[in-house]
Amino acid sequence: MSILAPVFTVYGVSFEYEGCKRSGARLHLDPLPEAMKGTAHLIARELEARFNVSRLPREVAAIPVPLVVEWTRPPQTTLFDALFTSDPTNIP
Template sequence: MSSSLEQLITIASRYWPSNRNGDYRPGQQISPEARRLHELWEQEIKNINRWWAFLDELRGELPGFSIGDATATPDACFRCVVYPDKGRPLPDLHWVVVGCVSIIAPVYAVYGVQFEDREKTRVFRAMDFELQQSEIKTPAEVIARRVEAEFGFTRLPREMAQMPVPLFVQWKEPPETTLFHALFTNEPENIP
C-alpha cells in the first residue's frame, strides 16, 4: 500500500506534537501524542517474536554479516543493523546498513551510516539513502526484499523521507524535523 505525503504527515501528527507545549515536561502529564505512541508500543511489543523471526531470516540470508536489533523507544520503528563480520579487515571508513520498519505507518526505510573508527570510538561521517556503495548494496537489497515479503510495507522514497515536517520529534524540531524522523527515529546515525 502506497501512502501520499499528506497521509503520512497526518499519521505522524497523531504521534508527535506540532508545538513545543506538546513535548514532555517534568511534573506534568505527557501529551496526547506521546500517550498514543506509548500505547501503540505496548501493542507492538506483544508481537516482538515476528520481528525476531525477521532478524533470524536476515541472518540466514546474509552470511558474513552480523545482524543486530537496534530498536529503541520512543522511536516509532523497529530497527536492525547489518555490519560486516569483524573477522575480516575493515577500512578506516566503513558502512553499516540500517533497516527501519515504522510502527505508525505501513512504510520502511533502508539507509547506510558511514563512520570512522578512532581509538575505540566511532565517529559518524555520513548517512546515505541511495545505497550504491558496493559494500552495502547487497545487504540493503536483502533487507528491503525481506521487509516487503514479511510485513508488506512500501519503501519510503528518499525525497519524501527528507521532506521537512512541522512536528517536534524528541530532540528534533522544525525546520530540522523531517518525515523520516517522524516515521522512524530522530537519531538515525545513533546505532549500536
C-alpha cells in the same frame, strides 16, 4: 520499519577503527556505498515480503512536518524524523 505507517528505510553505518576501538560512526542513506548495496537489497526484499511494507522514497521522507521530534524542531523536522521515532515530543 515505522510503527506509524507501512514504510521502511534501509541505511548503513560505517565506523573507523583504531585496533579494536571503534570510532567515527558515519550514517549512509541512499545511495549507499557499493559494499552495502547487496545486503541492503536483501534486507529490503525481506521487509517487503514478510511485513507488506514499502520503501519510503527519499523525496517523501524529506517533506517538512510541524512536529518537534526529539531534538529537531520545525521547520527542520521531516517526515522521516516523525515516522522513525517512538517519542514525538509535542505538536505546535
